[in-house]
Amino acid sequence: MDSKTQARYEARAKIVKAMAHPARLFIVDELMKNGERCVCELTEMVGSDMSTVSRHLALLRSAGLVEDEKRGAMVFYRLRVKCVLNFFDCIESVMECNAKSQRELLAR
Amino acid sequence: MDSKTQARYEARAKIVKAMAHPARLFIVDELMKNGERCVCELTEMVGSDMSTVSRHLALLRSAGLVEDEKRGAMVFYRLRVKCVLNFFDCIESVMECNAKSQRELLAR
């Protein structure tokens, strides 16, 4: 794998990594459903320390998945791309496929 | 977030995590293009130690993304779900979106 290809896969991995955490997946899902949320709302929903949630959001932002807008003292986050739905659909397919195998395994 | 919801996002995250690495993304991409590959071929292409590649594959397998078939001394891996293409499409969208912002930024 030459260094250019390498770099391309690293760039892709950065985006995937940004979603590779339950709290961040939840956030993305929530923004998908609700358009936008401020840090305090997400903190409430996620249930971790606000500083932790803020860091999750910074990570999502640096991957280009979300953008933020400051309004007064609050910062609102929203998705930057709509295709994220595809991600979730695929994850669900995999989970369904895994569940099916599991059932077949138990049926013996 | 109640524990059931929590568990669901953790299960999803496991799948995303499995792809959150340049080598594993490469492998998935390669299997998408080529149907199946043995460990030695993938090792050659990825360029890491075979033991490392084997562990990457084990991780993908435990997430349910790939399945393996032993034929003789060799083990062939292939994708278990086809929807992974959606993943890549979405990643490309994000990357294109990022590139666009970058261009706009430089144009000032």
Place this chain on the structure above:
DNA sequence: TGTTGATTTGGCTAAAATACCAAATGTCAT
């Protein structure tokens, strides 16, 4: 101007992920 509320950042510790080498395992042909 001082206080309160929202958010980010510094500092730190604990946990998880990576990658290598060496050793073990399993397969095939000699």
Place this chain on the structure above:
DNA sequence: ATGACATTTGGTATTTTAGCCAAATCAACA
């Protein structure tokens, strides 16, 4: 059986990630 491959697994060192508290910023408002 023995040797040569292909693959996985044990062990370990290094790096990265996660999460919390406390401190720093910044906006709004009394």
